[in-house]
Amino acid sequence: xxxxLVYEVDLTKIQGDGDxxxxxxxxxxxxxxxxxxxYRILETKVKDQSLKELVIQCNKCGSKIRLVGFVVLEPDNP
Numbered sequence: 032x033x034x035x036l037v038y039e040v041d042l043t044k045i046q047g048d049g050d051x052x053x054x055x056x057x058x059x060x061x062x063x064x065x066x067x068x069x070y071r072i073l074e075t076k077v078k079d080q081s082l083k084e085l086v087i088q089c090n091k092c093g094s095k096i097r098l099v100g101f102v103v104l105e106p107d108n109p
Contacts, residue, residue, distance in 0.1 A: 036094045056092035075106035
């Protein structure tokens with residue numbers, strides 16, 4: 032059985048609303064898509080209550096994509 036390809040996407044280098052093409056097949060992956068028709072979440076990595084990495088799998092080609100570069104938003108201090 033063929034091993035799926037693994038890619039890394041740095042979210043800090045994506046312009047726009049977070050949509051990006053699968054690095055292998057080009058299908059658009061959107062954070063707004065909650066249906067799991069295009070991709071599914073395989074693993075989440077959290078450190079100090081902040082999301083550090085998300086591993087997803089493209090449903091079209093089977094590639095695994097490591098999403099890194101999550102920006103931690105600081106709460107407003109009045």
